[in-house]
Amino acid sequence: MQQIEKENRLDWFMQDRFGMFIHWGLYAVPARGEWVRNQEKMSIEAYQPYFEDFDPDLYDPRQWAKLAKEAGMKYAVMTAKHHDGFCLFDSKLTEYKATNTKAQRDLVKEYVDAFRAEGLKVGLYYSLIDWHHPDYPAYHDRIHPMRGSDAFKAAQHQFDRYVSYMHGQVKELLTNYGTIDVLWFDFSYDEMKGETWKASELVAMIRELQPNVLIDNRLGGNLLAAEPESYAGDFASPEQILPPKGIVNELGNAVPWEACITLNQHWGYHAYDEDYKTAKTVIRGLVECVSKNGNLLLNVGPDARGAIPEKSQEVLREVGAWMKRNGSSIYGCAAASFDKPEWxxxxxxxxxxxxxxxxxxxxxxxxxxxxxxxxxxxxxxxxxxxxxxxxxxxxxxxxxxxxxxxxxxxxxxxxxxxxxxxxxxxxx
Structure with missing residues (x-):
């Protein structure tokens, strides 16, 4: 019965094949990528000016949605909260959110409404990590911006309190914004995985609130096992790589998957990254994904004012021109029963x-x-x-x-x- 329910949840996902990933947050202000706090070991105090400066006066998610639709995309996933802990939504559990910046708006609500209005499925990205929360471990954590900092060596963290906070925010996202089609968690590592997040409890709550929401495989379970954990997810999420032969589980059965790929070299906005993939590369990558039973989630990184870079728009419109004529070979398609041809x-x-x-x-x-x-x-x-x-x-x-x-x-x-x-x- 559970397998049938899972297959039913995945029906639209296997049909639609092509989605837009949107990485956007405070890191668009320094414009050096979404890991700028980690890479430059920035303290909360050093990062605070970006919170104070965040003023996306050009943010118009209706235009984003129209662009996604023009590109032939059928769904989207946007960062509700990234690793820096900043929330684009009006969470009642923190003051570190868009409504307390110059934006003074719930940016997630506007996104959800705009993409639904264009007939697109709506997904939300939520980082399991939080570099702003005082109860998220810092000193001994290998990716925290304050790793090895003497100021955090003696800090006492109540990690259970953080986990309750994280669960509470997930509940907000699944309660306050209507139907959410994809919940995209990121990410588990080292001992920070599985039941460290109280993943079984978390997924039970998610399924109670929204039984049909799709969950990726980044809570830390083994989706490829013959009998995956309850939190193993609905689909695999290879990052910046296309699986050589698709993905199968231990029984040899095909596993739904979605490759998340950047248009240039960064997820979040980088003012000097002009190394964009061509429309030809994107289209051929999408075709490769579908030929191996997979999806493509293609990322854009809007700038600090809320605009998707012009070069990203150019590439997506060119992809859309091809999709308008050839989309039937993508939507609802899967791997063929013929070997890959040489041409x-x-x-x-x-x-x-x-x-x-x-x-x-x-x-x-x-x-x-x-x-x-x-x-x-x-x-x-x-x-x-x-x-x-x-x-x-x-x-x-x-x-x-x-x-x-x-x-x-x-x-x-x-x-x-x-x-x-x-x-x-x-x-x-």
Missing amino acids: GRYTQAGNTLYAHILERGIGPIAFEDLQGRVKQARRLADGAEVNISTPWNGEAFKGYLFANFPQASLPCDIDTVIAFELNEDKTT
Whole structure:
């Protein structure tokens, strides 16, 4: 029964495939990335001016939502609280929140309302770590900004009090903002994992409040076990890497997963990071994810005034132009029952096989094991018929179907997609 409930929760996630990650907070003011406190060992006092300066006068989540939709994204996840402990939502459990800055607004509420209005699923990121809370261990913690600081050597922490605080904030997020589709925890490490967070109790509360919310696998359980813990999560979350062959559990069964990937080299806004991925790289990465039964959660880092950088917008709009024509090869698709071809990748939905041709090669393009299995072949972007007759010099290659392109280059250099309607439902 639990497995059926989990599969039902995941239905939309496996259908939608493409989401927007949004890392935004006080760290946008120093503009050196979201780990600036850790990397520069900044004290709370040194970080405080960014709290006082935070004034996102250009924040308009309606524009963010429209951009996500234009890019072909179907859901979003935004940082309600990152490791620095600052809350974009109006938590009743802390004064360290957006409503007490110059913003004077609940920024999470505006985000949730705006993305729902565009028909997108809504997710919230919540850091299990908190570098601002006095009861989160500092001196001996290897990633705390005040690690090894003499000022914290004798500090007494009541960690249970922090855990109660953390549980209370999760309850607020799942109580005050309507239906939340994804709860994205980050992250567990060393002894800070699993029941250190009282994870079983936490997940029981989450399921009581919102039974259908999806939870990632970062509470510290083993999602790949034959019998995962109750807090192991609904999906795996590889970061800045695409799994070589997808992800399976100890029984060899496919595990839902979502790769979280940055557009440049940072999650949070960095004023001098111009190393952006191209739309071509993003699209091919998305195709690779789906071809391995995975999703892509692509990150943007809005600046201190609340605007998504222009370069990010340019890339996303170019991705959206491709998705508008070729999204059928992504949404509702999964790994195909054919091996990865040398010229690209396959995705599949029912009896429609999508060939993502990334390399032109010389002569007709060969499709192994498809001879006699295809009713029709159409170029997905424009519906144009593709010539799949066997050339005179291809008759010696039994079992192969050939696509005959009249030109030396591909119609779409990013990814030319052919939709093959199969005679039989050859699914995974």
